[in-house]
Amino acid sequence: MQQEVFLMKETVNIGLIGFGTIGSGVVATLNQNLPLLENKVNKKVNLKRIVDLDITTDRGVEVQPGVLSTSVDDILEDEEIDIVIELVGGYQPALSFILKAMENGKHVVTANKALLAKHWDEIITSAQENNVRVSFEASVGGGIPLLAPVNDGLAANNIETIYGIINGTANYILTKMAAEGLDFDTVLKEAQEMGYAEADPTFDIEGHDTAQKLIILSILGFGVYVEQEKFHVEGITRITPDDIQFARDELGSVVKLLAIAKIEDSELEIRVHPTLVPETHLLASVNDVFNAVYLEGDVVGPVLMYGAGAGMMPTASAVVADCLDIMQDMEKPVAYGPRETRVEKVKDISDVQSKYYLRITALDQPGVLHSISGVLSDLDISIESVSQKKAAEGEAVPIFMVTHQALEKNVQEAIKLIDQMEFVKADTNLIRLLE
Amino acid sequence: MQQEVFLMKETVNIGLIGFGTIGSGVVATLNQNLPLLENKVNKKVNLKRIVDLDITTDRGVEVQPGVLSTSVDDILEDEEIDIVIELVGGYQPALSFILKAMENGKHVVTANKALLAKHWDEIITSAQENNVRVSFEASVGGGIPLLAPVNDGLAANNIETIYGIINGTANYILTKMAAEGLDFDTVLKEAQEMGYAEADPTFDIEGHDTAQKLIILSILGFGVYVEQEKFHVEGITRITPDDIQFARDELGSVVKLLAIAKIEDSELEIRVHPTLVPETHLLASVNDVFNAVYLEGDVVGPVLMYGAGAGMMPTASAVVADCLDIMQDMEKPVAYGPRETRVEKVKDISDVQSKYYLRITALDQPGVLHSISGVLSDLDISIESVSQKKAAEGEAVPIFMVTHQALEKNVQEAIKLIDQMEFVKADTNLIRLLE
Structure with missing residues (x-):
């Protein structure tokens, strides 16, 4: 074990763009567990640069001198940086940062679900073309390995x-x-x-x-x-x-x-x-x-x-794990x-079949249930159960209905018709049942 | 897409040792989802050989002609085989098979928890020395990615x-x-x-x-x-x-x-x-x-x-996923x-602190609870709740007790003393509480 001290370990340099809540969590995780992480990947892990527009607010985490910068080029154009963590959020400039980082041969870790959901093809294609990895475990389910x-x-x-x-x-x-x-x-x-x-x-x-x-x-x-x-x-x-x-x-x-x-x-x-x-x-x-x-x-x-699907530390857990995964294999093809x-x-949702719960708000008067069930029946919606709170005559009360399997478009049409009835006093609410 | 048909894809050859329940599940999975798997890794996946002592029983899964063999050397000594799946179970000859496969430069996938739990160092060291991978996702929690x-x-x-x-x-x-x-x-x-x-x-x-x-x-x-x-x-x-x-x-x-x-x-x-x-x-x-x-x-x-923590198909899901993972990166160091x-x-368990549930079976007679609580008190075990079923005098009934945090060795000592009391008519049962 002692010999290891004298061996030069490869250093992996990380650049972090976006020093908000999650960014601070990433720094806190690196500070807290660096020996564990370095042992895991058998490399030296160095957070070389943190870029944010605001580098004066105290985030409550220790940062080495010279690491903070307001210029994103200090990361994107630094040849020594291997992995870029994008935690800016939103579409732009996050997308440009990611694409530029990849063009410059850097692997990317991001938690940016909005960006991935909108620009998926562009991001993945760029990663493939530039032979870099892109990982985003933190984008769904926060810290859950998912x-x-x-x-x-x-x-x-x-x-x-x-x-x-x-x-x-x-x-x-x-x-x-x-x-x-x-x-x-x-x-x-x-x-x-x-x-x-x-x-x-x-x-x-x-x-x-x-x-x-x-x-x-x-x-x-x-x-x-x-x-x-x-x-x-x-x-x-x-x-x-x-x-x-x-x-x-x-x-x-x-x-x-x-x-x-x-x-x-x-x-x-x-x-x-x-x-x-x-x-x-x-x-x-x-x-x-x-x-x-x-x-x-x-x-x-x-x-x-x-x-934990969100939060500073759980999300940081996934971001850092992505970095470690990349460090263990920088050549893995993006797939x-x-x-x-x-x-x-x-x-289309209109063609979906489901069981439905309906809450209809109607006056408590004779004939109401008869009219509603007529509409449902005409649209092939069969009722599994119905219950109605008792109320003074003439007062609006909720009627709770559960249907058997029915077609969404028919249910929507039924609700439209029911909500036009004069004894119906509020919009009907619908909740779909699982399975 | 059409062009791809004319490209030679790399073939990965698999040898399966052990054609029991899980082995059959692996074959069924490969038969069922081969195009999906091959697309995933962008390679041709070939189950080249299945070895078992019994190659005549019908396992209900389709096997290509010439694949079955009773000689394990047909896998271990076949230079074309890249990945060996060990589903023999038990310690020997499974261990020898795995070590031989590794020596011969083959990656190993196993579900053999008994073997790993006993010969961990030997197996991992051999993988590292031979620069091959060993994966065992199926050994714990069956099909759960765990x-x-x-x-x-x-x-x-x-x-x-x-x-x-x-x-x-x-x-x-x-x-x-x-x-x-x-x-x-x-x-x-x-x-x-x-x-x-x-x-x-x-x-x-x-x-x-x-x-x-x-x-x-x-x-x-x-x-x-x-x-x-x-x-x-x-x-x-x-x-x-x-x-x-x-x-x-x-x-x-x-x-x-x-x-x-x-x-x-x-x-x-x-x-x-x-x-x-x-x-x-x-x-x-x-x-x-x-x-x-x-x-x-x-x-x-x-x-x-x-x-699903066990079963033919869930366990096969993990075994096959391990194979795919190896195919995507055969160079990844084992860590x-x-x-x-x-x-x-x-x-030591005797030094563990826990809350305890105790079921003491004792005659329903005066002084019983007093004696038991005396023993517990002498051993620093404090009682959170106690309840006793009513019974006819002189009949044995369960007394249910829940303790506050207590030291295991004290609880064990208390049970020993309690079970020696003449009014105690059966061994006391203990269940530890979570946390």
Whole structure:
């Protein structure tokens, strides 16, 4: 062992662009576990440069003198830097930074799901053309080892189904609403105060973040890239305590914002929406800000991976692991997902079959149920159960319905017709059931 | 795309030793998903040879003519074979096969946990000396991508805790006992009839299989190899319906056979025993033959991976994935676990602290509780709760106790003293609580 001290170990130089929360987590991880990491890869690991527009704010992590810079060229044009970590976020200038780094022969690690979901082909093609690696484990599911297992660990499988709880903010809100019987707005405000939701939470609560991550999962699982505009994305803002209570008491289910992608007869279903998950399903136990992805492969059957889907340190864990993976093999060709996809068609949401929970808000008067069930029947939607809260005559009350398997377009048409009825006093809410 | 047809792709030749259940699963997987696999690695994948003593029994999978052989040298001495899959099981001749294959420059994939747990150093050293890879994802957790995530995906972390449900037979028995209130022997018999337990189930129900897998997990997580004889391994044969019912009704917990390894102040706790897991913990929802490993890293926090821990196809999924991983990088140096361990000492079970559930079978007569509590008090064991079923005077009834944190050696001493008391009519059963 003593001899090793005198051997020159190869040094790998890292450049970090973006010294925000995750960037600080990366620095903290390197500071904390450097001996472990260097032993793991049997190389010297050197964080040579950190670039950010703001290099004066104290991030609470120790940085070696001379490492901070405001000029991105100090990384992109430094020939000694082997790996560039992009944590700027957003589309530009992040994309330019990544492409330039690759052109200059540098491997890239990024957590930028928005960028990957939009510019996938450009980024992967550039990596291949420049013979560099690009890794992005942190982009989906934060610290959970997730993309490598899907891409490599399950490589013997045709992936058939992916269900993901992959947005911590939405999951936190739904968990809190269920635990405390509070309404959406109250819990959102609380989440914002606790730092679990952004000042502008749209991206998380409307499902866009989930959708971007699902795009990446679909590439890895099915070898197909689907633009976000091409599939149904629905957030959690219309979920009420009534929905959650009915789901629990009558259906033994919880409401989760699910990313869903599954293949059937060469057709891919891909969608993001609140979903009723039976309490017996493992995904129902994924609470608070935690994430999990449940998937089924044709050889392995069901697999689930769970952990912290966001946050400074968990995300840094994945970013640093990507760096180590690259250090262990800088020559590995970039290949994500099956090279040939089985997907021949992406199914429109209107052609999806599901069971549906409907909450119709109607006056409690004779004939209401008769009219509603007539509409449903005309559209081939058969009712599995119906229950209605009692109320004073003439007062609007929720009617809870669960349908058998029905066609989405028929259900949408039914809701349109039902919501036009004069005794219906609020928009009907729909939640799809898992399976 | 058409051009590719005319390009010569590199062929990778595989030799499979052992055409049993898992071997048949490997052949079935290759038959079923060959185009997917070949596209993934961009090479031609050829199962060149299958060796088994029995090459006449129909395994229900298609085999190309000329592939079957009874001579292992047809694999070990065939220069064209790149990867040897060892599915013979047991110690010998499996070890000789693996070492010979490596000597002859062949990469090795194995599912042989018994062999790895016993001959770890020899196998890894041989791989390193011969510059070949050895992969064994299937050896722990069957089809779950588990070892690669621990070894690579969480490489930025010091692993702090590992809790595993990694024996499907034991988990199936405990799940069934809980669901149906049946006793151990009845469920074991049922499990044997369904093929979930071997004719001689000792290995699974006494915890040995779990222990071997835990040895492998400890190497990957903590960089330390602990012989099975050096740690406490306890099976599930003493668990009764009374234990399970009390755990559920009074403690909100379920009984699981856990593999536990955790580090505290450079001391490693490593042990296998039935454990009371709170229903709110994800591991409590891992039922039937499924496996899961829950671990905590110092950067990422908690992570859980779940799936089918055994069985023909799930295990084959991992074996084939290992082959693909090797095909993508045959030069990757063999390195498992941290190169330098933080473990300075393996803690003896007698020094472990835990909360304990005790089931004492005693006559229902005055003074019993007083005597028992006296023993516990003398040994610094403080009681959190106690409850006793009412019975006719003079009849033996179970007394259920839960202790606060106590030292294992004190609890063992207390049980010895209690079981010597004349009013105690059966051996006291102990189950440790999680955390």
